[in-house]
Amino acid sequence: RLRYLLSLFCVLYDANTYKYPIREKRTFKPTVTECPPNELCFKAVGRYGNHSTLSARGCMVEKYCRKKHSKRFKGTVYTMSYSCCDWPYCNSCLGIAANLLHVAVAPVAAAVMVALDLRRLMV
Template sequence: MLQLLLVAVLCLHLLLPPLLCENLLCYFSPILEKKKFELIVTECPPNEVCFKVLGRYGNFTAMLARGCLLEKSCGKQSNIRLKGTVYVITYSCCDWPYCNLGVTVKPFYVLVTLVAVCIMAR
């Protein structure tokens, strides 16, 4: 019974916020060195999606950022200069809550996993 209650709480925690909010919730972190960041939850303005930026210098991924972005900017590349080094940054976007964490699990798969856990808890 306790396992079923824990699964129900998990379901509410994952599924209720997106249903109550009109805008998309995403993680935010400014452009920083790859290992030095702290994630903050932010609510995107209307018509924006979550994004993750990877900054590359040659074959080395040196920095990243997360936040909200207009969908038309998704998939684009640009160059930025940071501390005297030019990085090629690529914007990758997604449109479900908290999707820019780095894990590429779609909500459908989360739901299937939760149903499987409910069935096994019986």
């Protein structure tokens, strides 16, 4: 049910996502883009041994989510892992779990604020 609710959320709001190419761990300003209807937002991590050294964000077809593959970058072969999500800005640096929390809490907070305003008007 949660997946359908999140999909509805994406339909109601633009499915914007952060995007930047594969890069080494250093600051990089991502751009905002809208994923096509058949793609999800992704967050990628590239590992070399026990070290997470690469990252990327963007859109991809769902069948490639939760996959790993080798990627050559500047002469070194890294293992890239991809995780996908389907609500606006879910691939931010804050992490997918934090964004899911925001999606769940925001409607409740809005309902409480409306209820308090209505109560104040009735007094």
